Amino acid sequence: MRFLMRSLTGFALFAAAIGLVAWGGWRFAEVMTAKTDAPARGAAAERVFTVDIGRVALGPEQPVIAAYGEIRSWRTLELRASVAGRVVELSNHFRDGAEVAAGDLLFRIDPEDYAARVADAEAAIRVAEADLAEARQAVEVARLEERAAKNQRTLRESGLERRRTLLDRGVATRAEVEEAEMALAAMAQVVASRSQALIAAEIRIERAALQLEREQIAAADARRILAETAHRAPFDGLVSEVSVVLGGLVAANEKLGALIDPGALEAVFRVSNAEFTRLLDDDGRILHLPVEIRLNLDEKPLTAPGVIERAGAVIGAGETGRLVYARLDLSSAALLRPGDFVSVAIREPELADVARLPASAVNQGGEILLIDGEDRLRPLMVEVLRRQGDEVLVGGAPEGARYLRARAPQLGAGVRVKALDGIDGDKSEPLVSLDPDRQRRLIVYVEGAAQMPIETRDRLLEAIRSGRAPAGMVERLEARMGRSG
Known part of the structure; x- marks a missing residue:
């Protein structure tokens, strides 16, 4: 009896478990069927994105080309020793960065040896002058001697004629005539000798004059060298690269420093070939466009205006683009120095009827997104004329149209938006x-x-x-x- 009761209890529990499993399966099937057969809900509400919107404003714009370069001085003088010797005097202004005026003494090389050379040259001039005076006096003496010899010859010619007359009369002998002829011939030889002496004396004058001229040239050269022992500034400028000390020995043509004219500064910068073409006129000549030079001095940037003056003459191996030179306004470039690294803003000719948009509003293909009358995005292709850092200048955009200022991946054609x-x-x-x-x-x-x-x-x-x-x-x-x- 006990066994039967236990069997019935186990069967009842098994039946209850089977029933619970069946009921659970039925409920699951009912839920799935209800979900499948339930009518579809209404479509979800359209999402509207809040975006930053701008308006297209057409007007004249002046593009700006950004470049980088350095400051140079087109008037720089190397200060070299013209003569060798010991430096005996240095100006207090002959130091790096010092300002000097035209005519200021920079340094002096020991002039003693060169002054002695000048004295020797001047003494040689006096000797040459004495030789020239002596030669002139010798010419006068030779001229007198020649004149006396010619007079003697004339007298002997007269004597010969008298002897011949007397011979014809029978008063003189033939021997006397021959003696007179021999005397005349001897005197003719004396005249020739005196004439030759006169010519030699005149040539001596020319030689003495040439010697005097050579001595004068040598003296002038000695004075020039003596003057070059004192080196003076040829123009107002700044001293740099000083490499000499007082008492130092220097060689001829040795570089002792440099002099830079701060009033002859120019900016040298490189632009791409595409940018360079925008700096040319229709005839291929470079335009004298205004530029702005900027030197960053921590929190106090320095700016100076300038004008494009010329382009580089050659293109170096391995270089790209073109070098451009701009002349600076001296009144605003007082703090600029050769070697300064500067940024350059070049103002191109003005463009008409263009719009200035944020760079984030235009993709690489030149497309912007406009907001139409239903507040939906509509793509529009525009002509990108210039890219100016965070901005672009475009043509072909409608005046007053609303556009998306910043594109995003989720924003495309047909998306509905509203202003920020x-x-x-x-x-x-x-x-x-x-x-x-x-x-x-x-x-x-x-x-x-x-x-x-x-x-x-x-x-x-x-x-x-x-x-x-x-x-x-x-x-x-x-x-x-x-x-x-």
Whole structure:
């Protein structure tokens, strides 16, 4: 009996377990069937993205080419010793970085030996002058002797004629005539000798004059060398690369320093070939465009205006682009020095009817996203004219159109968006022109709105500075200005 009761209990528990499993399976099947047969719910609400929106403002823009280069001086003089010797005098201004004026003494080399050479040359001149005077006197004596010999010859010619006359009369003999002829011949020889002596004396004058000229040239050269022992600054400038000490021995033509003209500075920078073509006119000549030179001195940047003057003459091996030289405005370049690394902003000719957009609004293919009348994104291809750092200048964008300022992967054609804070106003509101006073007041207010997000502030300033802004935006800003005032 006990065995039967236990068997019935076990069977009852087994049946209960089977029932529970069957009930669970039935409930699971019922739920799945209900989910499958349930009518589909309504479509999920469309997601609207909040984005930063700007408006296209067309107008004239002046592109700027950014480049880097260095400052050079086109008037730099190497200070070299013209003569060898010991440095006996150094100017207090002959130091690196010192300013000197034209005519200031820089250094002096011991002049004693060179002064002695000048004295020797001057003594040689006096000797040559004495020789020349002696030669001139000798010419006078030779001329007198020649004249006397010619007179003697004339007398003997007369005597010969008398003897011949007497011979014809029978008074003189033939021997006397021959004696007179021999005397005349001897005197003729004396005349020839005196004439030769005169010619020699005259040639001696020419030689003495040439010797005097040589001595004068030697003396002038000695004086020049003596003067070169004292080296003076040929122009106002700054001294650099000084490599001499007082008492040091220097060789002829040894470099002792350099003199730089701070008023002859120019900026040398390199641009790409594409940028260089934009600096040329229709005839291929370089345009004299304005540039701005910037030298970063920690928290105090230095700027100086300039003008493009010329392009490099040759292209070095392995180099790309072109070298360009810009002349600097001396009144603003007082602190610039040769060797300074500077940034250069070149202002190109102005472009008309272009829009300045953030670089984040344009992809590599030149596409921007406009916001249409249904607040949906619509792609538009524009012509990218210039890339200016974080901005681009584009052509072909419609005036006043709203555009997406920053693209994102989830934002594409057809996506619905709304403005970040509504400051851009309704898509159909017109643009108003801002006079300078109104523009200034709006800029002051926006720049002073510390609670405004930086991106929004930059966007508002961009619209205000363009001179044309949405009417609703201007009204809201002026209303806030009134409340804050």
